[in-house]
Amino acid sequence: MPTDGLTLDALTLTQGDFSLSADLTVPEGQTIAVMGPSGGGKSTLLSGIAGFLSPTSGRILWNGQDITPAAPAQRPVTMLFQEHNLFPHLTLAQNVGLALGPSLKHAASPKVADALSRVGLETLGPRRPAEVSGGQRSRAALARILLAGKPLVLMDEPFAALGPGLKQDMLALVDETLRAAGRTLLMVTHDPADARAIADQVIVVEESRALPPTPTAELLDNPPPGLASYLGTSARARSSS
Incomplete structure (x- = not known):
């Protein structure tokens, strides 16, 4: 098992009737977009990593250290929400x-x-x-x-309410500052342009699973069926607005 970065080891997160599984590693220092249909579990994934939601099984490791039992404030994690x-x-x-x-x-x-x-x-x-x-x-x-x-940064659609120009400025600022510090970023976004702008890889969250990271261009040029359907719907919604 890789020891550098974030590892979700046979992790299961449960909220009510919903359950999300993840078995993957994010290399340290990478910028990762988290994408998938609404309600698929993207925010659940970030809440579990941050420590706001305890797993029902599995482990969360940072650089080989098991942080699953750690309280949110004791984890090497900081989180930026959409409402700031x-x-x-x-x-x-x-x-x-x-x-x-x-x-x-x-x-x-x-x-x-x-x-x-x-x-x-x-x-x-x-x-x-x-x-x-x-x-x-x-x-x-x-x-x-x-x-x-803190070395691991989580962002849950932090700039979704901003206009296109300002959002691009903020994404560029995030990319520049976090990369310079060698910090790891997981950012939930619904916009493939955001992923193409700064993400090294993409984690797709669909059908109750968070899939291992895939290189951004490779994934978005040939998305799996569920993500392709969702992105097509999103694109039509944006073009009609």
């Missing part, structure tokens, strides 16, 4: 500073200033989330991810 999870009563600097610990004093840290600068928010630290745009909130959430420094 910024606290509305805190400034952007205070939100980003939470990556360093629960004290709001971290907002004054030079590390927070550097993280905000890296995402182009160097002058907006004193503002609250409601006082900035959606794209700026996305950048603040990304700054917190960067500052957390």
